[in-house]
Amino acid sequence: MTRRIVYVLLIVAMTTMLGATATAQDDMEIYVLGVALPFTGSFGTFGQDFERGIDLAVAQMNGELEAAGSAIRFETASADTEQTPEGAARALQTIVQTTGAQVVVGPLTTSEVLGAKQFADENGVIIVAMASSGPAASIPGDNIFRVIYPPDTFSSKAFASIALERGHQNMVVLYVDDPFGNGMNEQFIKNYQASGGGEVASFGYAPQSTELSAEAAAVSAALAGFGEDAGFFCVCFPGAAEAFVQVSQIDPILTSVQWLGNEAMTSDEMLADPGHAQTLANADFVTVSQSADSTPLTPIFHADFVAMFDKEPGIFTNYAFDAANIAMLTMLAAGNDGAAVKSMLPFISNHYIGTAVQAFLDENGDQAIASYGIRQVAEDGSGFVLIGSYDGNTDTITYK
Amino acid sequence: MGDNLPPALLTTSLVNTIQIGSLYALMALGITLTFSVMKLPNFAHAEYATAGAYAALIVSLSGVLNPLVIMIAAFVVGALSALISHLAVFKPLERRDVSFYTLILASFAVGLIIRYILFTMADYFNLFDLRIAIPLRVLFREGTLILSNLFAWVVPTSLVLVFILTLLLNRSPLGREMRALANNVNLARVIGIPVERVKNYTWLLVGGLAGVAGALWGLQTAVHPLMGWGAIISVFAAAILGGLSSFSGTILGAYVVAFSENTVILFLNVNYGVDLAYKPAIPFIIIIVVLLFRPQGLTKLIRRAGDLGR
Amino acid sequence: MITIRELTAGYGKLEILQDLSLSFAERQFSAVLGPNGSGKSTLMKAIMNLNTVFGGSIHLRERELIGVPTEAISRLGIAYVPQRENIFDELTVLENLQLGARILPKHDRPTALKELQEIFPILGRRGAQQAVTLSGGEHQMLAIAIAWLSKPSIMLLDEPSAGLAPAIAIDVFRVLGELREQGMTLIVVEQNARRVLQYCDYAFVLREGMLVFQGTAEECLRDEETIKSYLGVH
Numbered sequence: 023m024t025r026r027i028v029y030v031l032l033i034v035a036m037t038t039m040l041g042a043t044a045t046a047q048d049d050m051e052i053y054v055l056g057v058a059l060p061f062t063g064s065f066g067t068f069g070q071d072f073e074r075g076i077d078l079a080v081a082q083m084n085g086e087l088e089a090a091g092s093a094i095r096f097e098t099a100s101a102d103t104e105q106t107p108e109g110a111a112r113a114l115q116t117i118v119q120t121t122g123a124q125v126v127v128g129p130l131t132t133s134e135v136l137g138a139k140q141f142a143d144e145n146g147v148i149i150v151a152m153a154s155s156g157p158a159a160s161i162p163g164d165n166i167f168r169v170i171y172p173p174d175t176f177s178s179k180a181f182a183s184i185a186l187e188r189g190h191q192n193m194v195v196l197y198v199d200d201p202f203g204n205g206m207n208e209q210f211i212k213n214y215q216a217s218g219g220g221e222v223a224s225f226g227y228a229p230q231s232t233e234l235s236a237e238a239a240a241v242s243a244a245l246a247g248f249g250e251d252a253g254f255f256c257v258c259f260p261g262a263a264e265a266f267v268q269v270s271q272i273d274p275i276l277t278s279v280q281w282l283g284n285e286a287m288t289s290d291e292m293l294a295d296p297g298h299a300q301t302l303a304n305a306d307f308v309t310v311s312q313s314a315d316s317t318p319l320t321p322i323f324h325a326d327f328v329a330m331f332d333k334e335p336g337i338f339t340n341y342a343f344d345a346a347n348i349a350m351l352t353m354l355a356a357g358n359d360g361a362a363v364k365s366m367l368p369f370i371s372n373h374y375i376g377t378a379v380q381a382f383l384d385e386n387g388d389q390a391i392a393s394y395g396i397r398q399v400a401e402d403g404s405g406f407v408l409i410g411s412y413d414g415n416t417d418t419i420t421y422k
Numbered sequence: 423m424g425d426n427l428p429p430a431l432l433t434t435s436l437v438n439t440i441q442i443g444s445l446y447a448l449m450a451l452g453i454t455l456t457f458s459v460m461k462l463p464n465f466a467h468a469e470y471a472t473a474g475a476y477a478a479l480i481v482s483l484s485g486v487l488n489p490l491v492i493m494i495a496a497f498v499v500g501a502l503s504a505l506i507s508h509l510a511v512f513k514p515l516e517r518r519d520v521s522f523y524t525l526i527l528a529s530f531a532v533g534l535i536i537r538y539i540l541f542t543m544a545d546y547f548n549l550f551d552l553r554i555a556i557p558l559r560v561l562f563r564e565g566t567l568i569l570s571n572l573f574a575w576v577v578p579t580s581l582v583l584v585f586i587l588t589l590l591l592n593r594s595p596l597g598r599e600m601r602a603l604a605n606n607v608n609l610a611r612v613i614g615i616p617v618e619r620v621k622n623y624t625w626l627l628v629g630g631l632a633g634v635a636g637a638l639w640g641l642q643t644a645v646h647p648l649m650g651w652g653a654i655i656s657v658f659a660a661a662i663l664g665g666l667s668s669f670s671g672t673i674l675g676a677y678v679v680a681f682s683e684n685t686v687i688l689f690l691n692v693n694y695g696v697d698l699a700y701k702p703a704i705p706f707i708i709i710i711v712v713l714l715f716r717p718q719g720l721t722k723l724i725r726r727a728g729d730l731g732r
Numbered sequence: 733m734i735t736i737r738e739l740t741a742g743y744g745k746l747e748i749l750q751d752l753s754l755s756f757a758e759r760q761f762s763a764v765l766g767p768n769g770s771g772k773s774t775l776m777k778a779i780m781n782l783n784t785v786f787g788g789s790i791h792l793r794e795r796e797l798i799g800v801p802t803e804a805i806s807r808l809g810i811a812y813v814p815q816r817e818n819i820f821d822e823l824t825v826l827e828n829l830q831l832g833a834r835i836l837p838k839h840d841r842p843t844a845l846k847e848l849q850e851i852f853p854i855l856g857r858r859g860a861q862q863a864v865t866l867s868g869g870e871h872q873m874l875a876i877a878i879a880w881l882s883k884p885s886i887m888l889l890d891e892p893s894a895g896l897a898p899a900i901a902i903d904v905f906r907v908l909g910e911l912r913e914q915g916m917t918l919i920v921v922e923q924n925a926r927r928v929l930q931y932c933d934y935a936f937v938l939r940e941g942m943l944v945f946q947g948t949a950e951e952c953l954r955d956e957e958t959i960k961s962y963l964g965v966h
Contacts, residue, residue, distance in 0.1 A: 062538070064648055067545055199699035225691075226699040232643050232652045235438040236684045237698050240691060243431040264551045264644035272560045272570045273434075291551040291644070297558050595834070598823070602831055605822040609814065612780060613878060614806030614835045 051094045053358045055080065055349060056101075056117040056126030056147075058138065059342075063105030064232075064261050065130055072152070072342035073100060074331050076127055078323075079346035081330070096350055103129045107137025114138045118147055124360040125150065125349050127342065132156030132201040133229075139166055146360035148367065152345035153338055156205040160386040165360070167367055167387040169348050170341045170376050171312060174202070176392035176414030178209035180310040181255060181282050183412075183419055184396070185214055188280055190253030192220040194244045196237060196266065197257035199226030206257045206284070221248070229259065234266045242275040254305075256283040263287045264298065271301040281305035285337075288397065288406055299403025306398065310412055313379065313395040323377040340377035348374050348381060391415065426693050427685070430566040435685040441573050443680030444580035445642065447673045448635035449653065450660035451587060452628040457666040458604035459624045462525050466507055466533035467632055468650030468657070472540055474500035474633020475554075475640035475649060482555040489556065489575065493634050500633015501626040507532045508625045513618075533651070540647040551644040554637065576638045583631060588669060590627075600624055604667075656683065659705035662712050665719025675719065679705055733758040733886065733917055734779065734797075739788035741778040747786055748774045750941040756886075761908070761918040763928045763949075766938035772921040773815065775938070776888050780805055780812045792886075806835055811879035815890035815921075818875035821864035825855060828863050828874055832881030844881055851910060852877045869900035876907065886917040893924060905931045929953050 057076055059069035080096045087094055099121040101113035110129045117123050118141075125148045129135055135154040142149045142165040149166045151159075155174045159166060185193055193214060197203035203226065211222045223244040227237045245252050254276065258266060263286045270276040281287075281302065288309050293299045323343055327335040349363075352370040356362035367383075374381045384390035392414025397406040410421035427435070449471055456464045477499035478492045486492065511532050515525060544550055562569040591597035599620045602610045611617055636650055643649060656679050663675025682704045690696035712719060735755040742748040749771045756762045764772045777783040779790055781802045790797040792808055800808070820828050829848065833841045849856040852873050858866065866874060872892060879887055892908070893901035901924075909931050912918055922928040929935060935952040937945035945952070 062541070064646060066541060067550055070545060199697065226697050228699045228702045230652060230702060232646065232649060233442065235442060235642075236435065236687055236701060239431055239434040239438065239684070240688055240698060242434070243428055243688075243692075246428070246430065261551050261644060261646050261648075264553065265642075268553065268558065268643060269438075271558050272568055274568070289551065295553045295555075298553075595830075598827055598831060599834075601823055601827075602820050605820045606817050608782065609817060609820065610831075611802040612782075612806065612812050612814065613832060613882065614803055615831070616803055 049093055051358075053094060053096050053350075053353050054121045054123040055096050055098050055346065055353075056114070056121070056123035056128075057098050058101055058103050058110060058113040058117060058126050058128040058134075060105035060109075060130055060134070061100075061102040064259065065105050067336065068130060068153075068338070069102070071336035071339045072128070072130070073098075075327070075335065075339040075342035076346040078327055078330055079343045079350065082326070083347070083350050094354065096353075099123055103134050103138075105131070105134065107133050110134035110137040111141050114141050114147065114149075118145060124148065124358055125353060125363055127152065127345050127349055130154070132159050132205065135159050135166060135168070136201055139164065142166065146364075148349075148360050148363045150345045150349045150367070152341040154202075156200075156202040157209055158201040158205050160388050162386050164387070165364060167371070167383065168389060169371055169381050169383065170344050170379065170389050171338075172389040172392035172414060173386075174206045175209055177284075177310050177394060177412075178206055179213045179414070179417060180394055180396070180412040180419065181210055182213035182217060182219065183417075184282060184308060184310070185253050185255065186217055186219055187419070188253060189251060190219070190280070191251035192248040193222045193253050193255055194241050194248065195222060195224040195255045195257065196241050197224060197226055198229050198259050198262065200229045203229075203257050210255060223248070227258075227262065232261050232265050234262060235269050238266060238269045238273060238276065242270075242273045245275045245279055252279060254279050254281045256281060256287060258284065258286050260286045260289055260291075263289070264292055264295070267292065267298045267301055268295075271297050277301060277304055279305065281307045283307060283309055285309060285311045288399075289337075293399075293403060293405065296403070299399070302399045303401055303403040308396060308398045308409075309406070310394045310396055313393040313411060317375050317377065317379070319375055319377040344374070344376045344378075344381065396421075427689055428692075431688055431692070432685070433566040434568070435688050437567070437569065437573065438684040439677065439681045441576050441680075442642070442684065443677035444577045445635055445639050446653070446657055446660045446680055447676035448580045448583060448638070449632055449657040450664070450672045450676050451584065451669060452632045452635075453657060453661040454664055454666055454669065454672045455600075455624060455628050457661070459600050460508075460512070460621060461522075462512060462529065463658075463666065465526065465529040465654065465658075466536060467628070468654035469533045469536035469540070470500040470504045470629040470632035470650070471636030471639060471653070472647060472650035473503045473536060474630075474636035475645045476540060476543070476549070477633065478554050478637035478640055479549065479552055479645045483552070487555060492554065492556075493579070493637055496633040496637035497630040498633070500636060501630035503536060504625045504629020504632070505622060507536070508621065513621075537647055537651060544647050549645070551646050553644055554640050556641060558641075572641050575641065579634070579638060583634065584673060587627070587631065591669070596620070596623060655702070655709075656680075656705040659708040659712075662709050663719050665717075668719065671719050679708060682708065733793065734919070735789075735791045736775075736779075737789045737791075739775075739778060739790060740786040741774055741783060741788075742786070743774075743783050745784075748941050749778065751788070752938075752941065752943055753788075754936055754943055754946065756917065756919050757934065758917055759912075759915055760934055761912045761920070761932040763925075763932040763935045764919065764921045764938060765923075765925045765928070765935055765952075768923070769940075770938040771941040772938055773890050774941075776812065776814075776890050776919075776921055779810070779888060806882050806884070809883075809885040810888065811882050811884035811886070812888045813875045813879045813890065813892060815894060819863050819866075819871060819878065821862070823863055824859065825861050825863050825866070825874060826859035828878055829855070829859075829881060832878035835882050840883075844883065848877055848881060851880070851907060868896050869903060872896060872900075872904055873907070876904070880911065884916070886919065887911065889918070889920045891921055891923060893922070893927065901927065925952075 059072050061069040084095050099117050101116045103110040103113045127150050132154045135151050151168045153171050154168050157173050157175050160173050195207050197207040207224050225240050323340050348371050352363050352367045356366040371381045371383050382391045394412040395408050396410040398409045400407050412419050453467050474496035478496040481492050481495040561571045599615050660675035660679045664672030687701050737753050739752045766772050785798050833844050892904050929949045932949050
């Protein structure tokens with residue numbers, strides 16, 4: 023509560039200062055870019071890192087605008103989503119009501135995006151999310167755009183195909199019980215069974231849980247029930263992922279089957295622990311994640327980020343940078359107006375070369391170019407090795 | 423109960439119950455002690471555990487792998503954070519004779535402040551979701567029973583600390599004075615017990631135990647600024663089962679909560695398809711049921727002379 | 733020994749004692765009498781710094797007591813036995829006694845506990861028992877014993893015979909008489925005037941926060957009017 027009040031006061035203070043700048047230089051036109059991200063909660067680090075990516079994009083854009091003699095400048099106004107749907111709605115409301123922003127970059131997860139959706143739709147505010155991938159938010163015609171990062175309808179197919187290729191007759195899934203995890207679980211079951219897979223036993227865990235002993239015991243028992251051919255698919259958030267592997271490493275069943283899992287399982291923290299790394303190596307752990315193919319922008323972003331913040335950009339920070347650029351370019355073309363931005367954003371997006379992939383939107387306003395890398399943990403657990411790729415648009419796996 | 427669980431699942435869940443229950447007990451005893459002696463249900467308690475876990479993590483990352491050194495570091499940091507929160511916040515508030523509810527809210531605020539100090543620190547040094555560098559391995563295996571070195575660490579450490587605490591409380595002059603404060607603070611003042619000094623020692627003890635519990639919890643899961651906060655409701659449920667006043671009730675409560683979160687939920691899952699995602703609801707249900715039907719907790723059932731008075 | 737001047741004291745914002753001045757003499761058994769609400773207990777608590785003092789002074793010999801923390805007062809040789817909640821009922825009898833003796837130097841404690849057996853023989857047999865299980869008389873004896881163990885020069889007692897059967901109340905006063913014989917200064921608040929007047933040396937009568945009478949026990953007993961109008965007939 024206190025923190026929220028501080029945020030509101032900060033925003034009010036910022037806007038007051040903003041107003042002062044605007045009157046001092048009345049030839050300037052200020053466009054406010056809202057930023058709604060989780061600055062607190064277990065994704066707080068993501069939020070803070072993402073905000074740096076956005077700040078970099080804004081600083082570069084303002085530099086270019088000034089050099090070109092434009093009267094337009096961008097300013098950001100940020101609020102904390104607290105990593106909850108309600109928090110995301112409040113954050114959006116705070117930003118819009120205190121600054122009149124028409125376009126907001128963020129929030130992070132699908133549950134936050136869905137939490138903010140109603141306010142955005144009702145108030146003509148455009149949301150440009152950079153990492154939400156849950157199929158639940160794939161809705162045509164609404165005010166939500168999910169750029170750069172494709173929905174899990176694609177990656178779940180890749181996971182299902184790999185499971186079948188590996189000869190898993192049955193599967194056990196552990197998923198985070200939120201729109202992202204639910205969507206991944208449902209899509210995975212659908213795709214797996216449609217292509218000839220057998221039974222799937224799924225266990226949801228509560229998003230706030232970080233102690234997963236009971237869950238590991240349940241997964242282990244289900245795997246034992248299925249027998250040798252079964253495989254395991256883990257859809258976890260960071261933190262829970264480490265906690266799950268921690269308790270799994272002494273489980274005789276979990277350490278004898280093959281694992282698939284989402285990107286949270288591949289964090290640096292995971293491999294920093296030799297026991298965890300070994301567990302994943304023994305499980306022939308494979309993940310499917312958006313391809314880190316480079317574009318001409320990739321090294322430029324990296325160098326600029328390090329120059330500005332004197333630290334390495336975190337994972338996906340470049341997506342926030344891309345989302346901010348798409349939002350700002352659209353505002354420059356369409357003006358500071360929600361309806362116009364909504365109409366024009368797909369066109370701009372489809373002509374934007376991202377820092378990781380070409381942006382391109384489908385009819386739901388979601389990223390439509392889905393090119394994934396398939397990575398397996400190295401035998402000694404030292405890192406992840408790219409073993410192949412998955413083209414979501416043609417549904418084909420190619421191994422190196 | 424549990425007849426329908428497959429044997430492997432039953433054994434594993436019972437081992438987990440003992441392991442997690444011991445950790446809950448270590449944290450919950452501190453809450454009971456704070457409530458008895460200071461009359462404060464301290465929601466910042468979880469943060470002393472988190473602070474202790476970070477101390478343990480940092481010591482282990484610096485290359486010191488002696489578990490004793492790690493635990494002492496956790497104790498010291500937990501103890502200091504508890505003492506500082508008392509001296510900086512709770513004591514001045516008590517001086518002003520604020521209401522019980524103000525103190526509860528203040529404890530939430532203290533928790534929030536410590537949590538975000540840890541967040542800032544973790545962000546700056548990139549210390550999220552790391553583990554205290556003590557590798558996990560199987561120590562004992564017989565049929566479906568598997569015990570890890572973590573189990574061998576957590577359970578005896580908790581039991582020994584609980585034993586030492588009970589001994590200290592029941593046999594030492596300081597413990598006697600703490601119980602006197604818990605029982606009748608006015609009389610304690612009248613007969614010349616240095617109330618503030620005893621309170622300071624109590625805070626150090628409570629925070630230190632929480633710190634050690636946090637370090638052990640960091641072995642069980644991963645170290646994160648929210649780790650203590652994530653466990654606080656379970657821990658409070660254990661303390662409330664103990665009526666917030668009984669040591670033995672609190673210890674029993676800790677195992678009851680851990681049993682519900684491990685064995686009972688699996689039983690419900692296997693037999694009635696109850697989703698494991700309901701696990702976090704269990705401590706809430708326990709708290710509500712206890713407060714509705716048995717607000718004195720398990721105390722009266724197993725009352726002993728060494729228990730703390732209200 | 734304790735001199736009180738123009739004391740105004742009470743609880744929170746409520747003033748109960750009004751400009752009260754009196755002094756308790758050394759090595760005397762003084763009784764403070766008066767009906768309910770006359771401010772007797774307030775006076776005890778003001779001496780112990782357990783309530784709010786609005787003005788005036790309280791001196792122990794030359795020393796000002798107002799502002800001295802309650803915890804420090806026992807070290808000045810004043811012990812106080814409250815009317816209620818005057819023992820640690822969750823602790824054992826022995827632990828209660830140990831707490832009472834805690835301000836003595838370590839080497840004096842065993843002797844003090846031994847001497848105690850002679851004055852309060854009943855407590856010796858109850859050492860391991862939880863204090864809450866004591867009978868009313870034993871309870872009161874324990875409360876007095878806790879205070880006695882700090883070897884005070886002055887003992888304040890708030891209604892030590894309240895709620896006790898007459899025979900047991902007499903026992904309590906007999907013990908107080910013994911303490912006075914040993915040279916202790918006693919200040920006892922009582923409602924049961926007739927009984928305490930048989931044991932005490934000097935009496936003060938309070939009404940509505942003011943001193944309305946003082947004199948020796950005999951004078952007090954002789955003054956029919958005082959007894960009737962202020963103390964009720966017992």
